[in-house]
Amino acid sequence: EIVLTQSPGTLSLSPGEGGTLSCRASQSVISGRLAWYQQKPGQAPRLLIYGASTRATGIPDRFSGSGSGTDFTLTITRLEPEDFAVYYCHHYDTSFTFGPGTKVDIK
Amino acid sequence: QVQLVESGGGLVKPGGSLRLSCAASGFTLSDYYMSWIRQAPGKGLEWVSYISSSGTTIYYADSVKGRFTISRDNAKNSMYLQMSSLRAEDTAVYYCAREPGGSLSWDYWGQGTLVTVSS
Numbered sequence: 302e303i304v305l306t307q308s309p310g311t312l313s314l315s316p317g318e319g320g321t322l323s324c325r326a327s328q329s330v331i332s333g334r335l336a337w338y339q340q341k342p343g344q345a346p347r348l349l350i351y352g353a354s355t356r357a358t359g360i361p362d363r364f365s366g367s368g369s370g371t372d373f374t375l376t377i378t379r380l381e382p383e384d385f386a387v388y389y390c391h392h393y394d395t396s397f398t399f400g401p402g403t404k405v406d407i408k
Numbered sequence: 409q410v411q412l413v414e415s416g417g418g419l420v421k422p423g424g425s426l427r428l429s430c431a432a433s434g435f436t437l438s439d440y441y442m443s444w445i446r447q448a449p450g451k452g453l454e455w456v457s458y459i460s461s462s463g464t465t466i467y468y469a470d471s472v473k474g475r476f477t478i479s480r481d482n483a484k485n486s487m488y489l490q491m492s493s494l495r496a497e498d499t500a501v502y503y504c505a506r507e508p509g510g511s512l513s514w515d516y517w518g519q520g521t522l523v524t525v526s527s
Binding site for chain 2: 333334336338340344345346347348351352357358389391393396397398399400401402
């Protein structure tokens with residue numbers, strides 16, 4: 302079973318700054334099966350990126366995904382106040398697996 | 409607009425049963441694969457179960473296999489999760505989510521329903 306590890310656990314940033322979130326798989330995965338979700342307190346997760354790099358409908362272009370093999374990245378440029386949230390990577394292999402999440406909070 | 413609304417959560421004793429429902433509107437349920445995903449209080453996301461658009465293919469997480477049963481009624485635009493032999497560790501918010509065919513990601517989620525297993 303593939304295990305996803307996310308780093309850092311918490312990323313402290315100021316509005317307007319950019320940040321990079323990492324998702325590492327325990328073995329090489331198919332990029333088309335890697336997705337990123339954003340979750341704010343008390344809300345359901347929201348799909349940001351699927352297929353490792355394709356933005357979901359309505360997602361602003363300050364969010365971008367990249368990577369292949371075992372290493373994947375979600376990059377957020379020019380953080381807006383509404384971007385402070387927890388971000389999860391997700392992969393499907395023989396099962397659906399989530400990473401533990403990265404919390405992006407206000408510095 | 410697309411909406412998924414879960415219901416049926418509540419407080420249940422260990423060993424008890426509960427049936428969750430997910431009502432879909434704003435789209436044709438039969439066009440989509442569906443899943444249940446849960447989140448224990450203060451914890452991360454855990455996928456629970458998946459059902460194909462026709463209901464012929466079903467998967468479960470090992471943690472619920474043999475205790476939970478997923479089903480759907482496309483004519484009623486609804487999906488269900490029958491949960492039995494509930495344990496304290498099943499306590500969580502349960503979300504239903506839709507997957508556009510083959511995308512292996514969930515583009516719409518419900519608001520969730522809380523299941524609390526406690527004596």
